[in-house]
Amino acid sequence: MTEPQILVPGATIGILGGGQLGRMLSVAASRLGFKTHIYEPGANPPAGHVADVVTTAPYEDEAALKAFADAVDVITYEFENVPTSALDLLDSVKPIRPNRKALAVSQDRLVEKAFLSELGLKVAPYAAVDDDVDLAEALVEIGAPAILKTRRFGYDGKGQARIMAPEEADQALKDMAGAPSILEGFVEFSHEISVIAARGQSGDISCFDPGENVHKSGILHSTTVPARLSPAQRTDAVLLAAKILNALNYVGVMGVELFVTSGGLVVNEIAPRVHNSGHWTQNGCVIDQFEQHIRAVAGWPLGDGKRHSNVEMLNLIGDDVDRIPEFAKDGAVAIHLYGKTDVKPGRKMGHVNKITGPA
Amino acid sequence: MTEPQILVPGATIGILGGGQLGRMLSVAASRLGFKTHIYEPGANPPAGHVADVVTTAPYEDEAALKAFADAVDVITYEFENVPTSALDLLDSVKPIRPNRKALAVSQDRLVEKAFLSELGLKVAPYAAVDDDVDLAEALVEIGAPAILKTRRFGYDGKGQARIMAPEEADQALKDMAGAPSILEGFVEFSHEISVIAARGQSGDISCFDPGENVHKSGILHSTTVPARLSPAQRTDAVLLAAKILNALNYVGVMGVELFVTSGGLVVNEIAPRVHNSGHWTQNGCVIDQFEQHIRAVAGWPLGDGKRHSNVEMLNLIGDDVDRIPEFAKDGAVAIHLYGKTDVKPGRKMGHVNKITGPA
Numbered sequence: 001m002t003e004p005q006i007l008v009p010g011a012t013i014g015i016l017g018g019g020q021l022g023r024m025l026s027v028a029a030s031r032l033g034f035k036t037h038i039y040e041p042g043a044n045p046p047a048g049h050v051a052d053v054v055t056t057a058p059y060e061d062e063a064a065l066k067a068f069a070d071a072v073d074v075i076t077y078e079f080e081n082v083p084t085s086a087l088d089l090l091d092s093v094k095p096i097r098p099n100r101k102a103l104a105v106s107q108d109r110l111v112e113k114a115f116l117s118e119l120g121l122k123v124a125p126y127a128a129v130d131d132d133v134d135l136a137e138a139l140v141e142i143g144a145p146a147i148l149k150t151r152r153f154g155y156d157g158k159g160q161a162r163i164m165a166p167e168e169a170d171q172a173l174k175d176m177a178g179a180p181s182i183l184e185g186f187v188e189f190s191h192e193i194s195v196i197a198a199r200g201q202s203g204d205i206s207c208f209d210p211g212e213n214v215h216k217s218g219i220l221h222s223t224t225v226p227a228r229l230s231p232a233q234r235t236d237a238v239l240l241a242a243k244i245l246n247a248l249n250y251v252g253v254m255g256v257e258l259f260v261t262s263g264g265l266v267v268n269e270i271a272p273r274v275h276n277s278g279h280w281t282q283n284g285c286v287i288d289q290f291e292q293h294i295r296a297v298a299g300w301p302l303g304d305g306k307r308h309s310n311v312e313m314l315n316l317i318g319d320d321v322d323r324i325p326e327f328a329k330d331g332a333v334a335i336h337l338y339g340k341t342d343v344k345p346g347r348k349m350g351h352v353n354k355i356t357g358p359a
Numbered sequence: 360m361t362e363p364q365i366l367v368p369g370a371t372i373g374i375l376g377g378g379q380l381g382r383m384l385s386v387a388a389s390r391l392g393f394k395t396h397i398y399e400p401g402a403n404p405p406a407g408h409v410a411d412v413v414t415t416a417p418y419e420d421e422a423a424l425k426a427f428a429d430a431v432d433v434i435t436y437e438f439e440n441v442p443t444s445a446l447d448l449l450d451s452v453k454p455i456r457p458n459r460k461a462l463a464v465s466q467d468r469l470v471e472k473a474f475l476s477e478l479g480l481k482v483a484p485y486a487a488v489d490d491d492v493d494l495a496e497a498l499v500e501i502g503a504p505a506i507l508k509t510r511r512f513g514y515d516g517k518g519q520a521r522i523m524a525p526e527e528a529d530q531a532l533k534d535m536a537g538a539p540s541i542l543e544g545f546v547e548f549s550h551e552i553s554v555i556a557a558r559g560q561s562g563d564i565s566c567f568d569p570g571e572n573v574h575k576s577g578i579l580h581s582t583t584v585p586a587r588l589s590p591a592q593r594t595d596a597v598l599l600a601a602k603i604l605n606a607l608n609y610v611g612v613m614g615v616e617l618f619v620t621s622g623g624l625v626v627n628e629i630a631p632r633v634h635n636s637g638h639w640t641q642n643g644c645v646i647d648q649f650e651q652h653i654r655a656v657a658g659w660p661l662g663d664g665k666r667h668s669n670v671e672m673l674n675l676i677g678d679d680v681d682r683i684p685e686f687a688k689d690g691a692v693a694i695h696l697y698g699k700t701d702v703k704p705g706r707k708m709g710h711v712n713k714i715t716g717p718a
Binding site for chain 2: 049051301324341
């Protein structure tokens with residue numbers, strides 16, 4: 001492994017993406033005395049309100065990318081769908097953490113599934129689908145119901161089509177609009193959990209206690225900590241996450257979503273970044289997932305992941321944000337808003353962390 | 360009282376002063392979806408790294424003050440020594456919270472002592488000193504040892520001279536450089552505490568549990584929560600703070616420093632702003648003093664001040680910041696650095712909050 005690069009306070013952390021994750025990463029970086037520089041194609045990004053510098057430019061603007069890389073000490077990202085050409089350019093100037101391998105794996109559902117399977121981890125049955133012949137074969141092998149997903153650029157339920165019966169296959173394939181896809185079988189699970197795991201530059205690993213997730217319409221609705229897990233399941237979850245991080249020589253925080261089944265834990269997906277299901281750590285831990293990520297990227301020691309309080313995290317999606325006056329009256333509720341001006345259905349506007357008691 | 364003015368997310372809070380308090384106020388404001396606009400005469404202010412907009416201009420620049428006031432929805436401040444002329448101008452454009460009365464009282468040690476005395480609260484014996492005749496009389500009345508302080512613009516032990524015996528009076532008076540001053544008698548106390556108290560726009564009051572302060576060389580060294588106090592003393596402390604806030608029709612967070620003496624609590628001084636001795640709340644409470652202040656200023660309900668953890672806050676003064684690598688290894692320690700580039704003796708570079716157990 002390479003020599004750890006330790007950033008001292010005053011250094012600048014470059015963040016690709018200026019959404020709410022970048023916003024909360026910026027705040028965490030400020031606590032450690034770092035400045036942040038956001039690179040974001042969209043105007044008025046949420047992270048910009050709390051960042052030292054914002055570059056507004058597309059990922060195809062080579063001059064802007066170069067200037068950004070020159071201005072920062074290390075580069076990290078808040079989402080995994082950064083174009084490869086941009087990464088190639090940035091990579092030649094400053095280190096990107098988490099590394100390119102983690103990005104390559106998580107940018108493609110098929111590559112990700114193959115990687116996890118090779119590690120000996122359980123995943124949903126899957127098959128690559130590029131056309132109607134592939135899909136017909138895959139449906140025979142995996143059966144319906146199943147979900148057809150684009151291999152790349154999917155998030156929050158986008159780029160997905162359920163196939164409840166074989167006759168729905170044609171429509172599902174049309175929904176993919178010709179994009180290389182993957183058919184995934186359904187997994188019978190009792191509930192979903194996620195492990196927010198971190199790995200430092202010296203290879204040390206620290207995991208927060210798994211949270212239990214509830215999704216609605218394909219979007220995370222709530223995360224509750226602690227999750228319903230036996231001690232053995234809890235240990236399995238953490239060891240499994242550590243295995244993934246080690247295999248990738250990973251540096252930073254990763255979100256690992258797992259299905260709890262009667263046959264053990266099945267990996268749903270991994271995200272090479274801070275994760276919505278880890279927002280509870282802001283009010284449950286001394287060092288939250290955002291600071292943990294910054295610490296890893298900066299070569300600092302990791303927090304121990306210990307929890308002082310139990311928490312229920314509730315996402316505020318679209319109109320949910322109208323409930324803020326109600327939440328503001330509850331002294332056990334911490335409000336986290338993202339500074340987004342327009343309320344849209346399905347848009348993540350903020351979240352609340354309700355303290356439910358001491359850990 | 361005037362109609363509460365409730366700010367909705369997306370509004371901009373103007374902050375006079377761009378130091379560490381402004382920095383942490385900005386971060387707290389971001390959690391509630393507010394933007395901040397910092398007004399600061401000095402270049403590269405710590406708060407600027409996490410603020411949406413920074414105005415760099417002196418308090419005598421009327422055009423800059425006017426533009427700042429026009430651009431924000433409400434004005435607050437991180438320190439009390441803003442010139443009156445600037446406040447007059449700002450006040451005519453946008454509301455200033457906490458109000459002018461709180462500023463007027465706390466900007467002048469003599470006015471403050473008189474105000475507290477009139478409220479029936481105990482303060483150190485004091486007398487106004489404008490010249491050597493006043494000082495001689497005051498020393499007869501109050502006795503030595505005593506402390507001569509400038510009435511205005513003192514902080515962190517600056518603008519103060521101890522008089523251990525009457526023959527030191529001349530030198531002490533010279534140290535004041537002709538500034539109107541106040542002689543304060545020594546108070547025999549066992550320890551010092553402070554109450555971080557908040558009052559909302561609707562008159563509701565919420566106090567954090569008192570912390571116990573230790574000063575070194577006139578600068579706060581540490582605050583420990585809980586403080587050593589009997590239940591009766593704790594109640595006295597909180598009621599006393601509430602009395603001050605009500606008398607000022609105060610909106611925002613105030614730091615109230617108290618001496619614990621055999622004869623009861625004696626008010627040392629009040630600060631009409633978030634206070635160094637309240638930094639522990641960042642890691643001990645769901646809603647910290649910074650968010651509490653923003654909530655009050657924005658007309659939101661206050662947090663209840665409840666503590667989930669016991670905390671020891673330690674200031675990092677000057678070279679103390681070299682201990683960061685050591686602190687970073689302790690999972691019970693939260694680091695808070697201020698983004699200041701130059702380390703100078705006596706300069707507050709950051710603080711750490713060590714969790715010592717559940718509350």
